[in-house]
Amino acid sequence: MNITNAVFFKSVSTPSGLPDENFPEIVFVGRSNVGKSTLLNSLTRVKGLAKTSSTPGKTRLINYFRINEGLYFVDLPGYGYAAVGQQEKAQWGRLLEVYIESRRSIALVLLLIDSRHPDLASDREMAAFLEYHGRPYGVVMTKYDKLTQKEQAAARRAMESFSAKARFIVNYSSFSGKGKEELLAHFEHSIG
Template identity: 45%
Template sequence: MIIKTSDFVKSAVTKSQYPEDKRLEIAFLGRSNVGKSSLINALTNRRKLAKVSSTPGRTRLINYFLINDDFHLVDLPGYGYAKVSKSEKAAWGKIIEEYLMSSETLTRVVLLVDSRHKPTADDIMMYEWINYHNYDVVVIATKSDKVSKNDIRKNEKLIKDTLKLKPEHRLIFFSSVKKDGREDLINTLFEDLASK
C-alpha cells in the first residue's frame, strides 16, 4: 500500500467529539516518550503531521489523521509520564479508556514500546487490557537505531517474554530515523484496512 495523502482531521477528548463518518480506525498507543509522533510522521512521510515535542507528555488529546481519504490513524495520549500530577494522569487514562471502549470503528491497536528497555508495568497493563478486549494488536519496538544488532535479538526475547506476547501478535522493530522496512510496516499495519 502507498500512502498518498495524510491529513489532520480533528482533536477530541470525549465520545461526542469523535468523527462521525464511520471510517475504520487504527489507534497508536504508547508511553509518553516512546516516539509515537515520530513514528506517525515517518510512516506518512510528513515531518510535521504529528507534533513532536522534546518534552514528553504533550499529546493530551485524541488526534485523528485521515489516510488516503480512506481510514483514520488515531494518535492517543501517551501514558506513564512521571512528571504530571496523579489527577492529570487519571484524566489521560479516562480519555484513552473511553476511546478504546466506545469507538465503533476501531479495528487495530498499535502498541509502541521502547526497543532499548524492558516493557514497563504500564506497557504490560496496556497489552493485557488490549488482549482482554480482543483487539487485533501489533507491537512496535521503537528507536531500534539505538540498539545494536546483537542486542535486538536479546531485546526481542525480553519484550516478548515480559508482555507474554501471543504468537499471533506481531512484534516489529523500527527506527523513525532510518526508516528501514517502512513499506513493509505500512503494509502490515494498513493494507487490509484500505478500501479494495
C-alpha cells in the same frame, strides 16, 4: 499500503467529541516519548504533521489524521508520564479507557514499545488491557537505531515472550525508515 494523502482532521478531549465512526481507525498507543507522533510522521512522510518533542507529554489530546480519504490514524497521548497532574492523569485514563473499550471502528492498535526497555510493567498492562477487550493489536519496537546488535537480540527475545497475542512485531526506526514497508503491509491486512 501506499499513503498518498495525510491531513490533520481534529483534536478530541472528551468521548462526545469523537467523530462519527465512518472510517476504520489505526491507533498509536504507548508510553510518553516512545515515538508515536514520530512514527505517524514517518509513515505519512509529512514532517511535523503530528507534533513531536524530546520532552515527554507533548501529545495531550486524541488527534485524528485522515489518510487516503478513507482511514484515520489516531495519535494518543502517552501513558506513564509522571509530571502530569493527578486530575489530568485520571481524566486522560478514563478517556483512553472509554475510547479503547467502546470504539467499534478501531481496525488495529499499534502498541509502541521502546526497544531499549522491552519489559516495562505499564506496557504489559496495556497489552493485557487490549487483549481483555479483544482489540487487534500489533507491536512496534521503536528507536531500533539506538540498539547494539546484542541489545537487538535481547529485545527480540523479550518481545516474543511478552506478546504472544500480538498480530505482529515490527522493529522500527523512524530515522532510517527500517520496518516501514513491513508495517504498511500489515495495515493492508487489518483494513481489508
